[in-house]
Amino acid sequence: HVLPVSAWVYAGCSGVFSLEQGKGEEDESYGSDDLNELEVNGNWTPQEKALHEARLKAKAKRRLRKSSSRDSNRESISDSVSGELSTDPHSPKSKNAVNDRKSRTGKGRGLPKKGGAGGKGVWGAAGMVYEVEEPDAKDPNYDESSQGDTIYATVVPELDERELEKTINPIVQEYFEHGDTKEVEMLLRELNLGHHKYEFSSLAVSLSLEGKASHRELTSRLLSDLSGKVLSEKDMSRAFDKMLKELPDLILDTPEAPQMLGQFIARAIADHALPMSFLDCYKGKVDCDHARAALDRASVLLSMKTKIMRLDNVWGVGGGQRPVKHLIKEMNLLLKEYLVSGELSEAEHCLRDLEVPHFHHELVYEAVVMALESTGDTALQMMVKLLKAFWQTGLITLDQMNRGFQRVYDELAEISLDVPHAHSIMETFVDLCYQDSVITKQLRDSCPTRGRKRFVSEGDGGLVKS
Numbered sequence: 001h002v003l004p005v006s007a008w009v010y011a012g013c014s015g016v017f018s019l020e021q022g023k024g025e026e027d028e029s030y031g032s033d034d035l036n037e038l039e040v041n042g043n044w045t046p047q048e049k050a051l052h053e054a055r056l057k058a059k060a061k062r063r064l065r066k067s068s069s070r071d072s073n074r075e076s077i078s079d080s081v082s083g084e085l086s087t088d089p090h091s092p093k094s095k096n097a098v099n100d101r102k103s104r105t106g107k108g109r110g111l112p113k114k115g116g117a118g119g120k121g122v123w124g125a126a127g128m129v130y131e132v133e134e135p136d137a138k139d140p141n142y143d144e145s146s147q148g149d150t151i152y153a154t155v156v157p158e159l160d161e162r163e164l165e166k167t168i169n170p171i172v173q174e175y176f177e178h179g180d181t182k183e184v185e186m187l188l189r190e191l192n193l194g195h196h197k198y199e200f201s202s203l204a205v206s207l208s209l210e211g212k213a214s215h216r217e218l219t220s221r222l223l224s225d226l227s228g229k230v231l232s233e234k235d236m237s238r239a240f241d242k243m244l245k246e247l248p249d250l251i252l253d254t255p256e257a258p259q260m261l262g263q264f265i266a267r268a269i270a271d272h273a274l275p276m277s278f279l280d281c282y283k284g285k286v287d288c289d290h291a292r293a294a295l296d297r298a299s300v301l302l303s304m305k306t307k308i309m310r311l312d313n314v315w316g317v318g319g320g321q322r323p324v325k326h327l328i329k330e331m332n333l334l335l336k337e338y339l340v341s342g343e344l345s346e347a348e349h350c351l352r353d354l355e356v357p358h359f360h361h362e363l364v365y366e367a368v369v370m371a372l373e374s375t376g377d378t379a380l381q382m383m384v385k386l387l388k389a390f391w392q393t394g395l396i397t398l399d400q401m402n403r404g405f406q407r408v409y410d411e412l413a414e415i416s417l418d419v420p421h422a423h424s425i426m427e428t429f430v431d432l433c434y435q436d437s438v439i440t441k442q443l444r445d446s447c448p449t450r451g452r453k454r455f456v457s458e459g460d461g462g463l464v465k466s
Contacts (some may be wrong), residue, residue, distance in 0.1 A: 159193060220267045223236065245291070301314065327354065360404075426448075
């Protein structure tokens with residue numbers, strides 16, 4: 001039995017081809033008229049069948065030679081009218097085409113991409129030398145322990161104006177107590193003052209204007225010691241320039257602010273904390289009367305010295321820096337003026353100006369001795385009144401009061417050589433002080449008393465009478 005022409009299929013070495021596909025492409029050696037004629041007859045002779053198979057094989061070989069391995073892999077078998085030719089998916093050529101590293105665009109010479117230096121897991125072309133790269137701390141693979149010694153730095157934020165005042169005020173107030181400029185320098189180095197550094201000087205001077213003379217002396221020393229270390233001449237100039245502009249406000253709290261600021265300027269120039277040209281910059285350029293008074297005060301103080309030297313006494317010698325003999329002399333003068341004038345407020349003001357609270361026991365001692373050496377009861381009453389006023393205001397503490405009286409008790413025997421009735425006067429004075437609650441009962445009871453013995457006289461026959 002012979003099959004019709006349309007049902008003939010040939011399985012080649014690389015695919016299956018339909019006869020209709022062969023009919024559409026066979027236009028040279030085997031025409032469509034011959035095929036139709038054979039199909040009409042319906043019978044194939046052995047010679048015709050062999051000839052037809054040979055032609056189909058030759059046609060398939062020519063198509064395989066013309067197409068590339070990739071093109072042949074993409075073609076699929078189809079029984080449609082299009083008659084496209086495809087290769088077998090199980091062909092070895094199809095498997096090799098998937099893993100082919102050659103260019104798939106059909107361009108180039110088929111060499112690897114980037115000369116073999118690209119792609120995943122590739123470290124570059126052969127013979128390539130890489131430069132040493134610094135480790136990046138933001139790299140996820142960054143290993144801190146393998147990078148050697150690690151240096152940690154503390155970042156201190158810069159202080160703004162509000163925080164600066166809150167931070168500087170306690171430092172200056174504490175400095176007024178201990179007077180150690182090195183400690184202030186250490187604290188300032190730990191702060192990040194930034195471009196507000198000059199405001200430290202103005203804040204320190206402003207606080208000292210409201211304080212005592214000893215505070216102003218300490219402030220002048222502080223500015224001198226910090227100059228060139230923490231503060232520059234430019235910072236000092238900016239600070240005093242700011243204070244000259246703020247004098248109308250400072251004078252409301254401190255009426256003597258212009259004169260005091262002038263003394264600060266003169267002392268700073270003498271200590272080389274301010275440049276000599278500071279005063280020259282303001283000549284003829286100052287409209288404020290207070291600022292002009294301050295600059296005139298500084299100019300006068302500097303002109304009084306034939307040589308530029310430290311104006312150590314511009315604030316006077318205050319507090320414990322004074323010699324002991326000088327303090328004793330000042331207290332004696334204070335008590336004598338009180339006995340003449342009788343003004344308690346003036347005596348209290350003078351004692352506070354001495355700024356020696358640790359030495360107030362000397363005032364108690366001198367007051368008691370002066371009462372013993374005086375004649376009459378007026379001096380006794382006035383001294384009791386003075387000590388009572390100082391006790392009530394807290395100017396003289398209990399410890400200072402006890403130490404002053406105890407010193408008199410210890411030296412009462414020597415005082416009796418100059419004042420024969422010292423023991424009896426002392427007993428009277430102690431009783432008056434106890435009645436006014438100036439001293440304690442224990443201190444009153446510890447007052448020494450003189451024994452009432454009768455000494456040998458000529459009329460007694462050499463016998464001691466009791």
